Amino acid sequence: MTLDFTKMHGLGNDFVVIDGVSVCVWLEHDVLNRLADRHRGVGCDQILLIEPAEGEGDFRYRIFNADGAEVEQCGNGARCVARFVRDRGLTDADRISFETLGGMIHTQLMPDGRVAVDMGVPRFEPAEIPFDAPARAERYPLEAGGTEWEIGAVSMGNPHAVLRVDDVAAAPVTELGPVIEHHSRFPRRVNAGFMQVIDRDRILLRVWERGAGETAACGTGACGAVAVGRLWGLLDASVTVALPGGELVIDWAGADNPLWMTGAAETAFYGTLAR
Structure with a gap:
């Protein structure tokens, strides 16, 4: 079996991005480790898996650290997945929302190619x-x-x-x-x-x-x-x-x-x- 991926980065914070919308994808721990390994695999800071939305978002996206742990949020990753779903033809919208473990985020593709992300309200409690x-x-x-x-x-x-x-x-x-x-x-x-x-x-x-x-x-x-x-x-x-x-x-x-x-x-x- 094979797994297609796209290597992306936001200011050098690099990601392996995987389309789990077009194809159902399950990432075992050993696969995550191979993807993140810079010597024996692809190499990245985090793996981003895009899936169909489960609620009110346009998509769901999951974030796995290089050590295989799933985490709540990634700002640079949010910009990359917004660019990914647009470039791959998964949407033609400029405003795209994503469900994450950390809550809903909203993105805006800008005319100059940059991506703006509504990161929500900072929480200090x-x-x-x-x-x-x-x-x-x-x-x-x-x-x-x-x-x-x-x-x-x-x-x-x-x-x-x-x-x-x-x-x-x-x-x-x-x-x-x-x-x-x-x-x-x-x-x-x-x-x-x-x-x-x-x-x-x-x-x-x-x-x-x-x-x-x-x-x-x-x-x-x-x-x-x-x-x-x-x-x-x-x-x-x-x-x-x-x-x-x-x-x-x-x-x-x-x-x-x-x-x-x-x-x-x-x-x-x-x-x-x-x-």
């Missing part, structure tokens, strides 16, 4: 992240790696811990990232974002993603960082987030308004995996 804290706060102390750090915590459909750093290039992402990811106060693990504020409309960001390690770009991480930066009073309503792989524009008016993310989605190549 500890129980909704989830995060072990006695009450909601703007900042939390977190002991990690023998040091007490100050973090912001937010859910963008998946959990994020955000740290402000003076120099993102020198930030201990690879050392501290996995410690925060597996911290006992985050029962479902967490993505760790290291944010350097350049101005009120620009930040630099590196993200350690749970189950994937540091990636070239993390869409929900960019959203989470801006949400926390706005909560802390550091950022304006429209912010350019510069990640190692490129830039995203995040717009959030605050309060109960949805947060929008806009950026590129690119197809790298097509392939077939022998199963």
